[in-house]
Amino acid sequence: MTERILPAAGYRRIATEEAFITPELHQMYRDQIASGGIDDPGFISLMGYYLTSTSERATTVSERLQDLGARRLADMDAAGIDMQILSLTSPGVQVLKADIAVAMVRSANDQLAEAITRNPARFAGLVAIAPQNPAEAAKEIARGATRLGLKGVIINSHTQGEYLDNPKFWPIFEAAEASGLPVYLHPNTPPPKMIAPFLESGLDGAIYGFAVETGLHTLRLITQGVFDRFPKLTLVLGHLGEALPFWLSRLDYMHRGTVNSKRYDFMKPLQKKVSDYLRENVYYTTAGMGWEPAITFTQSVIGMHRVMYAMDYPYQYVPEEVSAQDALPISDADKKKFFQTTAEQVFRL
């Protein structure tokens, strides 16, 4: 028995950054944390907490992550969420050895497709990949798009300290562009060569480290010319773009200055301004940022049609934030874009 706490709206509410985990990956994480098989202090701290802590937050999140049926649907009903776009939780398989990772994402994507088949009106999903093997990742994107009916690609920022501006990863972008799937660049804890001052102060995760790791990754993609090479590539960022909209003007000024100074030989002129890519190749979701001032700021400097709703279930299951976003000071037409039609267009639902 669940009850919708919200009145029927003039739109469907599609939540676009919603996480799950497969039983196999859940077990693999636990085994790796127990055996010390993964040498990534951010992963060990964060997933070690969610999978082994007996705190209420950790056990509730862990249970909800594993459910792709009744419990999740009841939570969605209670919060007024019509559809979740599901993605394998961060860091997915990106911390694993390449061969295991490749096998595990195939299985995860199959299980995701089955869950969607059981509830096609309530779930859609993104293809998980193992960037460790770019050629296999490209194949999995094609398989996800054509055979599994998945609607985008989920990548959890760095892969064992490597970033997607490295051209060895570009078959992934080529496949995403060819399949017409957007790439959702989800946060990860910062890599070992960056995390120390965050981890020693407890700021490595969603409170701050996530944001700067993913903001950095996005800026690396832009400044290394990924969108000049793949102009039709669409990126989706959660958490209102990890604050990059706040920086548009400074990014343009400092990028122009850095290029002109020739301080780095690899920092080459781009076809457009940094802010142009952030306005033309990127969509933004409100995952974890159900706060009117930052939402309306982003809508204002990026564009109303590029900001979409997300909840970040189960990590931030706060039904009150749905009501708060229902009450945004924007027109009914824009609200329908925000909750429904922009997501339908971006993910081709």
Place this chain on the structure above:
Amino acid sequence: MTERILPAAGYRRIATEEAFITPELHQMYRDQIASGGIDDPGFISLMGYYLTSTSERATTVSERLQDLGARRLADMDAAGIDMQILSLTSPGVQVLKADIAVAMVRSANDQLAEAITRNPARFAGLVAIAPQNPAEAAKEIARGATRLGLKGVIINSHTQGEYLDNPKFWPIFEAAEASGLPVYLHPNTPPPKMIAPFLESGLDGAIYGFAVETGLHTLRLITQGVFDRFPKLTLVLGHLGEALPFWLSRLDYMHRGTVNSKRYDFMKPLQKKVSDYLRENVYYTTAGMGWEPAITFTQSVIGMHRVMYAMDYPYQYVPEEVSAQDALPISDADKKKFFQTTAEQVFRL
């Protein structure tokens, strides 16, 4: 002969984050870079560029940094700046050995006081310190306040990878609070244990690394209880608070969650919300962020009376940004606060 390009305004324009360098520190940086005496890749890359590049940007910045007289005054006149609050340029002496650093800031503060004496209507200044020696730093703050007439303390984020939330540095905050001087927390390039993914992509400096290093430092101070221990301490942040105003809601949510989860034993409950400290203990300047949307956003979520003008001379000497800020969509009374009276109050001018 210089000409003011701006009409007389109903306020004095006080620029609050304006850099200079002493001849001794300039020479010391050059010597250290040449000899490899400083093991900080961010410093070597950034100051190596400004002090040795023959590019127009580098030579102009280097020349302007060294001038505390006619050239600087002419630039101020041309941009309509009535007063600069001067600070020894980042990273100051924080990269040097402690004994050299202590001697060098004394000399730098004396030279700064002399420059102010020569032009008391045009210059005020902040005390430079060597956090490497907290006891001496505390003494220098007291000397700066009482004998030199300086108006705040300048600290350039981390000191050789250490952050001021470490209680060994707290004599600095004690002295600042006792002297009634605000602490301007200026950016630095990220420390060796964080900088790798920024530096390899050319994003270590003002384009992004500065912001996250200083944002991280500020959050460390707040979450480790510095403002509970020193409730009258005032912090000043440039670059509109390094985007922290964008994160107010998420910081509160995630900090509460982290404390409740007991994930880190050192992340203890605070007396107030993270956003309370950002609204009650921190002032914000527009250094490098002369962009109306981000300025008005910050004024709106933090408070009109906590946002002040800064130029970031000579790094961002863009007179057009003064005109843009003269045209902010705020009342004349608020504009006078923004350009003049808030700075007069915070720095007790």
